[in-house]
Amino acid sequence: MSEKKDPSVWQGFKAFLMRGNVVDLAVAVVVGAAFTNIVNAVVKGVISPVIGAIGTKNLDHYSSCLSDRCKGDEGIQILWGSVLGATLQFVITAAVVYFLMVLPMAKFLARQEARRKAREGTREIIEVTELEVLKEIRDELVAQRGPEQGRR
Secondary structure, eight states: OOOOOOOOHHHHHHHHHHSHHHHHHHHHHHHHHHHHHHHHHHIIIIIHHHHHHHSOSOGGGOOEEOSSOOSTTOSOEEOHHHHHHHHHHHHHHHHHHIIIIIHHHHHHHHHHHHHHHHHHHHHHHHHHHHHHHHHHHHHHHHHHHOHHHHTO
16 A cells, blocks of 8 residues: 655645745735835825925824924824824825725726626527527428428
8 A cells, every 4th residue: 555645844835835926925915015114205205295285294294292292202292283194194005005006906806707698698699689590491391392391
C-alpha cells in the first residue's frame, strides 16, 4: 500500500498566496495606499485653503474649551476641527471611489448583462423560429403526399 503524503506547509502556503482573492486584496491595499496620498493632497491643497479663506487654514486649530482656562495643554479642549477634517477626507475619498470606480463599473457590468440577455433572447427566438419552420416543412410534406400516404 502506498501512503498518501499530506501536502507540506510550504505547498499549502503557496496555494494560499496564489488564490485570486489574496492577490486581489494585496493589489487593493497598495492602490488604496496610493489613493490615500491623492486624497490627502486634495484636502491639503484644495479643501483646506478654501476653508482657510473663512478662518484658519489648519482645521486642527478649530476647537472649543469646556473648562474655564484653555491655554496650551491646560483645560479640556474638544478638537472638533480635527474631526471635521477627517470627516471631509472620508467624504471626499468615498465620493471619488464611488464616482470614479464604483459607478462606472456598475454601468459597465449592467451593459454587459444587457448584451448577454440580448444574445440569449436572440438565440431563443432563432430556436423557436427554427422549430416553427420545421413544423411547416413537415406539414407541407404531409400535404404533398396526400391524405392517404400521411396516415400510414
